[in-house]
Amino acid sequence: MFIPRLPSLRLLAPSKPCPALSMQAKTLTTISKGARSTAPGKLGILMMNMGGPRTQDDVEQFLINIFNDRDILKLPLQSIAGRLIAMRRVSKVKDQYMQIGGGSPIEMWTRTQGKGMVEILDRTSPETGPHRYYVGFRYTNPDTVEAVEQMLNDGIEHVVAFSQYQQYSGSTTGSNLNELYRVQKRLDPGSKLQWSFIDRWGTHPKLIQSFANRIEEQINKLTEDVRSTTPILFSAHSLPLNVVDRGDPYVAEVGGTVAYVVNELKRRGIHNPHRLVWQSAVGPLRWLGPQTESAIKGYGSVGYKSLVMVPIAFTSDHIETLFELDIEYGEVAEEAGITQFLRADALNDHPPFIDALATIVKEHIDSGFATDPQLLLPDSGGDSKQTTITRQWIAAQAERLKTMQK
Numbered sequence: 001m002f003i004p005r006l007p008s009l010r011l012l013a014p015s016k017p018c019p020a021l022s023m024q025a026k027t028l029t030t031i032s033k034g035a036r037s038t039a040p041g042k043l044g045i046l047m048m049n050m051g052g053p054r055t056q057d058d059v060e061q062f063l064i065n066i067f068n069d070r071d072i073l074k075l076p077l078q079s080i081a082g083r084l085i086a087m088r089r090v091s092k093v094k095d096q097y098m099q100i101g102g103g104s105p106i107e108m109w110t111r112t113q114g115k116g117m118v119e120i121l122d123r124t125s126p127e128t129g130p131h132r133y134y135v136g137f138r139y140t141n142p143d144t145v146e147a148v149e150q151m152l153n154d155g156i157e158h159v160v161a162f163s164q165y166q167q168y169s170g171s172t173t174g175s176n177l178n179e180l181y182r183v184q185k186r187l188d189p190g191s192k193l194q195w196s197f198i199d200r201w202g203t204h205p206k207l208i209q210s211f212a213n214r215i216e217e218q219i220n221k222l223t224e225d226v227r228s229t230t231p232i233l234f235s236a237h238s239l240p241l242n243v244v245d246r247g248d249p250y251v252a253e254v255g256g257t258v259a260y261v262v263n264e265l266k267r268r269g270i271h272n273p274h275r276l277v278w279q280s281a282v283g284p285l286r287w288l289g290p291q292t293e294s295a296i297k298g299y300g301s302v303g304y305k306s307l308v309m310v311p312i313a314f315t316s317d318h319i320e321t322l323f324e325l326d327i328e329y330g331e332v333a334e335e336a337g338i339t340q341f342l343r344a345d346a347l348n349d350h351p352p353f354i355d356a357l358a359t360i361v362k363e364h365i366d367s368g369f370a371t372d373p374q375l376l377l378p379d380s381g382g383d384s385k386q387t388t389i390t391r392q393w394i395a396a397q398a399e400r401l402k403t404m405q406k
Contacts, residue, residue, distance in 0.1 A: 044132050044156040045361060046147055047114055048176040049164040051137025052104025052318060058140060059097060060090050065139040071175035071384070100322040107142075109316040110135050110164070112349050113357060120358035125365055132156070138176050144183045151193065158194045160364060162357075166207060167253035167313055168200040169239070170379065174387060181390040194404070195397045196369035198360060202257040206356030211257075211312065212264040213352060214344040218308045219270055222340055230306040230340070231273050232265075233295060234258045235325065236313035238278035241286045246381030249374070251288060254313055261312070272308070279324060292325075293332055300336025307333065309343040315353065317346040368405060371398040 053062045067073060067082030075081040097103055114133030121131040132154065136147035151159060161180060163173040177199070184193060201207060215232065222230055236254045244251055258276050265272070277295045281287035290298075292309075299307060309329070311321045325343055333341040347353040364370070376395055383391065 042154070042156050043128055043158045043160070044134055044151050044154070045114070045118070045160045045162050046134050046136045046144075046151075046180075047110060047162050047164055048136050048144075048173070048180070049106065049110065049138070050172065050176075051140035051143070052106040053097065053140060054103045054107065056094050056097065056102060058103070059094050060086070062140050063087075063089055063093060069138070069175055071178060071387075072171050096319060096323045099327060100319065104140075104318060106316060106318055107135065107137075107140075109348050113316075113354060116349070116351075116354035117357040117361065120355060121361060124358065125362055128365060134159075136176075136180070138179060144176075144179050145187070148180075148183050148187050148193070152188060156193065158196070158369075160196050160198060160361060160369070162198045162361065163200070164315065165313075166200065166202040166204075166315060167236075167250055167257060168374070169250035170248050170383075170387065171243075172250075173199055174390075177394070178386050178390050181386075181393050194400060195394075196364065196401060197371055197375060197394060197397075198364050199372060199375045200253060201360050202253045203260045204356060204360055206352060206359050208257070208260045208264050210347050210350055210353040210356055211261045211310070211344070212268065213350065214347065215261070215265060215308065215310055216268060216270060218342040218344050219272065221342060222306055222308070226306045226340065228272060230308055231275060231299060231304065232308045232310060233292065234261070234274060234276045234310045234312040235279050235292045236276070236311075237320065238281040238287045238289075238291070241288065244288065247379035257312055261310075276312075279320065279329075293329060296329055296332050296338070297336050300333065300338050305338055306340035307338055307342070309341070311344070311346060315347045317348060321346055369401055371395075 051062070053059045063086035064083050067075075067086045068078055070078060073082070075085075114135065118131040118133050122129045125131070134147040134151055135142045136144040138144070161177070163176060165172040165176075168174070177197070180195075184195070219227060219230070239248065239250055255276060258274070262274055275290070275295060277290050277292040278288045279292035281289075281291055296307065309325055311325060314321060321343070330341055371394065376391055378388070378391065
């Protein structure tokens with residue numbers, strides 16, 4: 001039921017139109033294996049993300065695909081009910097995309113990031129190159145099917161499935177992995193492709209430095225009288241408390257990212273107060289708080305005239321940054337009397353961030369393509385049947401790699 005990188009969570013409330021999904025900002029890259037003696041052969045990097053509609057014509061199918069995903073929302077007669085819910089939101093979501101240019105920039109940013117990443121990898125890991133990236137979106141083209149078909153046609157032998165959600169949730173990375181399992185089972189029944197996984201990286205030092213760079217840029221734009229006292233609001237997509245209670249690690253991982261970023265800012269001499277707030281909560285369920293909108297209003301009501309917003313769970317601009325943070329919350333801030341309302345730029349094509357992506361993959365290669373034990377740990381409240389099967393497949397891929405490396 002949770003779609004952290006897009007206001008799509010609103011999609012879950014039939015009474016409200018859903019703001020759209022994440023923007024075009026994530027990709028694929030080809031990567032390789034660490035030690036030469038255990039190199040698995042031709043290697044690709046699958047950059048997994050939600051995707052977003054390229055044009056107005058893509059919005060309807062995009063929403064239908066989201067509501068048919070049982071990792072987000074479980075409905076009776078899912079294909080029928082999901083379509084009905086999606087159709088109620090098409091007009092509203094189209095309007096929101098029109099206000100940010102007509103479509104999602106996520107594919108553009110993903111390809112930019114992938115291209116830059118593999119260029120660095122070709123220099124830093126020539127023994128596993130040339131590296132190729134592939135884009136595998138969950139709800140729009142180019143999708144996972146297209147990516148796997150292309151990798152098989154290209155003769156790729158090993159694929160690094162690289163989640164572009166830096167903090168793990170079963171509704172984002174988990175959903176992408178479930179889809180990947182289904183697709184590879186259908187398209188590659190003989191298991192020509194060997195898989196390894198990068199499923200979370202929210203505290204990687206180079207990611208933290210990239211976020212700190214973006215925040216420092218905005219702090220320096222503040223007038224001197226409020227530069228050191230302006231609150232920094234780290235905003236992430238909210239999550240229903242019942243999902244948290246089942247053991248989804250997203251909340252803890254977002255908090256970890258914030259803590260590391262704040263420490264990096266302090267190291268740079270930036271000691272502004274900060275809060276972690278949560279956006280996009282809708283419907284009657286109890287959600288994580290404080291909510292971003294209420295926090296903005298609250299700080300305005302007690303006299304603050306400046307705020308710096310940080311989209312901490314997103315690495316690229318999309319509907320939640322360009323529409324929700326910039327437009328919706330910008331209007332809220334103006335009404336609250338906040339005269340300096342700044343938003344840290346998304347990481348997009350920030351060179352240190354591109355370097356971070358390449359470094360994360362290189363470290364994965366050098367580890368022998370190790371699988372993080374966290375990825376194999378079920379939620380304490382229990383996994384779905386599909387997620388259990390997917391975790392078993394991931395574990396089998398890890399064992400297969402160990403056998404290859406002996």
